[in-house]
Amino acid sequence: MTESTHNLVDSAASADASARKATLWQQLLRNPSVLIGASILALMVMMSLLAPVLGTMDPSEINPAWRNKHPGFEHLKTFADGSEAQWSYRLGTDTLGRDTYSRVIYGAQVSLAVGLIVAVLSIAIGLTIGLVSGYIRWLDAIVMRVMDGLMAIPGILLAIALVSLSSAGLGTVILAITIPEIPRVVRLVRAIVLSIREEPYVEAAISVGTSLPLILIRHVLPNTIAPLIVQGTYICASAILVEAILSFLGVGIPPEIPTWGNIMAEGRVLFRLFPHNILYPGIFLAITVLAVNMLGDGLRDTLDPRMRERI
C-alpha cells in the first residue's frame, strides 16, 4: 500500500470516529428533555455556588425582631461592618426571623451535594460489587442474598437507626441514603455482566489468555457505562427527595444547616398563616427533581434506545 492510500484510510477512520462522537453530542443536544433538564440543573448548580453574591445574608442569622414576615417585607438592616441599608426579605422570614430567601439559596448546596455524592458513591460501590458477583459465580449467591437483605430495609428506617446510633450530620444522611440504593445498582450491573460474559468476544478474550481483571475492564465495563449514567440520574433525584424527607422528619441534617427539608420542617407549624416557608423550598425541590429526571429520561433515550422500548 502506498503512502497516499495509507493517509486516506487513516483520515477516513478518524473522520468516522469523530463523526460518531459529534452525532452523540448532536443527538443529546437535539433531545428537548436533555436540553431543558441540563439547563435547569446548570442554573441550580450556579445558584448554589454563587450563593454569597446573590444578595443573600447569613442563612443562620437569627433576628427575633423580624420573625414571621411575609415575602417582600422591608426594613433597615445593620450589617456587620456597622453600615445600614434598606433590606428586603424577598421570600419572608421564618419563626426565628431568618431570611427564607438566603436559606433556600444556601439549601440548594446541601440538596445538590447530597444528590451528587449519593449517586457517585452508590454507583461506584454497586459497580464494583456487581462486576465481581456477576463474574465470580461462587461469590454471586452470597453477595446477592446480602443485597436482597439490604433491599428489604426501608431507607428512612435505616436513616433513623443510623442517626440514632451516631450523630446527625451530612455524612450519616449520605450513608443512609446510599446503602439502600447500592443493591439496585448491583442488580443492574450484574444483569449486564451476566449477558456480556456469554458473548463470544469475551470467550475469545479468555482463550487468548486475558486475565480476569482485564476482561472486566476492557470488555465488560464499557457496556455498563450508559445504563449507569442513566441510573445515576434517577438515584440523584431520589436522593435529593429522600434527604428532604429525612430533614423534614427531623432525622436528617441538623436544623442549624439550612436544607430544603429543614426549612419546610420548621415552616410546618405555622403553615396556614405563613405558607411561604413551605411553598418556596418546595418549588425549588420540585423543579430540581423534575430537571434531574428529565435529564435522566433524555439520556436514557439517547444512550440506551433499547431501554426506552422496555419501559
Added chain:
Amino acid sequence: MSDTQTAAPVLEITNLSVELPKGTDRRYAVDEVSITVAPHEIVCLVGESGSGKSVTAHSVMGLLPKGQLTPVAGTIRLHGEDLLTVSDDRLRELRGARMSMIFQEPMTALNPTMTCSDQIEEVLITHTDLGMTERRQRILDILELVHLPDPPRMAASYPHQLSGGQRKRIMIAMALVLEPSLLIADEPTTALDVTTQAQILKLIKEIQQTHDTGVLFITHDFGVVAEIADRVAVMQWGKIVEQGDAKTVLRNPQHAYTRMLIGAVPSFTPIDRPRDPKAAVVLKTLGLSKTYTGGTFLRRAAGVRAADDVNIEVRKGETLGIVGESGSGKSTVARCIARLIDPTSGAVLLDGDDIARAPSRQLRKLRRRVQIIFQDPYRSLNPRRPVGESIIEGPTNYGTSRADATERARQLMALVRLDPESLDRYPHQFSGGQRQRICIARALAMGPDLLIADEAVSALDVSVQAQVLDLLDDIRRRLDLAMLFITHDLRVAAQVCDTVAVMHRGKVVEYGPAHSVFADPQDDYTRSLFAAAPGRGFAFGAGALTASPDATA
C-alpha cells in the same frame, strides 16, 4: 378449486420495484422483479443475504415496514387482484384466507402465552364464522395433516413444550388452516437440523400437491432448491438475474452469478487428500465427558451428558471434522478442548500436556496453543474496540510489545487477505466474512498448534463461505496447523475434513477417514443424517459445472 383457475397463475409479480430509504448503498431493495407462481408449483427465490428476496416476499404480504421500504412501481396480482392498491381491510382479509406465510424463526413467530390450538383458532375466528365444535375439529384435522403425533395433546401444548420441528409444523398448520392458494415460506428450514429439515420439506411438498397451493419458497440453500423447486429465480442486488425451470437452472446456469453461487456450494463427495500417517499427534482426547448438572447447590438435579466418552485425535496438518445436529454435543467438545468449560472427566492431551486438569498457571501457557473461531462474526469481536486491538490483545497478554504485536497483526491481516491498514477500524465497518477473517487473524496471532473452528462458516453466505473455507485450508497447509472443524453442514465437512467424527447425543457414533465415512457410513444414525442432506443426489461444487466452457467458479 376449479379447473379454470389452475391455468391462471396464483401470484403474478410484474416489474416490482421497492425503494430503500435514502443514504443506503443502493436505491432499490427490489428492482423490476417479475415472478409468477402457478397453482401446484413451488417457485424458489434464491439469493444471498441482502439480495432482496425477503423484501419481495414481504411486499406480497403487505408487511413492509411503513416509511422505510415503499413499493414505487409494478404490480403484485393475487388471482388478478392488485395487492399494492387494495385497501388495508381487504389485504387483511386476503392474508390468511388467500395467502399465508411461514416465517423463519419458529420460537418468536408463535405467541408463548397461548396454546397452539388457541393460536390456530384465532386465525379461524378472524377469517371464518365457524362454530366452536367445527373449529375444534378443523384444528385437529390440520394438525393431523402436518403429521404431528397425538393432535389433541399438541393442540393443548404451549410453544415452549414443543421441539423446533414441531413448532414449525404448528406454524405450517396455522398458515394452511384456511387452505390458502398461495403459501410464502421465508427460509422456513434454515434454523432446523437436517433430519427435521428433510421432514418439513417433504411435508410442504406433500401439502402443496394435495391442496393446489402455489408456493413461493425463499431460501439461500441450493441443496433445498434441488430438493423441492419446480422453478427457480435467482436474485442479486434486488434484481432477478436468472429465472427458469429448476433442473435447467441447476444443471446449466447461464448467468455468471448463478454459476458462481452453484459452484460455491460445497460438493458432497469428500476430497481424498494425501495424509501423513506419521505426522505428530497434536490433540488427543481420552474418555472426554461433560455432564451439565442443574439444580441449586442444595439439591443436585439429574445431569445432561452433553459429551460422553469422546476419544478423538488430530495430527499436525490435518483437519478433523465433528459433525452432528444441534444438541449432539459437538460444541461442548470444542469448548472443553479450548477449556472454556471444565470437562467432568477424561483428559485432553495437547502434545502430552493435559489441558483438562491443568491448574490455572499452567493453563495460561497451554491456552495460546489452542485457539477457537466462533460462529457469529457479529458477536465475536468487541464492537467498542478497533479490530487491531482485538488482534494484538492475545500477544500483548503474553508479553509481546505493542509495536511488535501490531507489526505481526499487519502481516496477519495480509495473510487473511484484508487491508493491513484497516487495523484501526471498528468491527461494524466490516462485513460478516471480513469479520470472520479478522477472528482468524486474532486466533493466528497467538501462534496456535490447534485451531478450532466452531461452526465458523455457518452464518456466512455461500460465496463468502467458500472464500473463508478456502482461506482456512490455505492457512492450515501453510502453517501446518492441526484443525478441529465443528459443523452441522455435511457438505462443508466433506470439503474440509480429512477425518470425520459423527456425534449423536453426546457420543461419537462414527469416526474415520472422511472419504470412507461419506462413501460407506456404518452407523444407522450417520446413514439417516446423510440421507436427510438436501439436494444429495445433485452434484454441486466447482466440478459440477465443468461442462460450461467459461465456468467462473
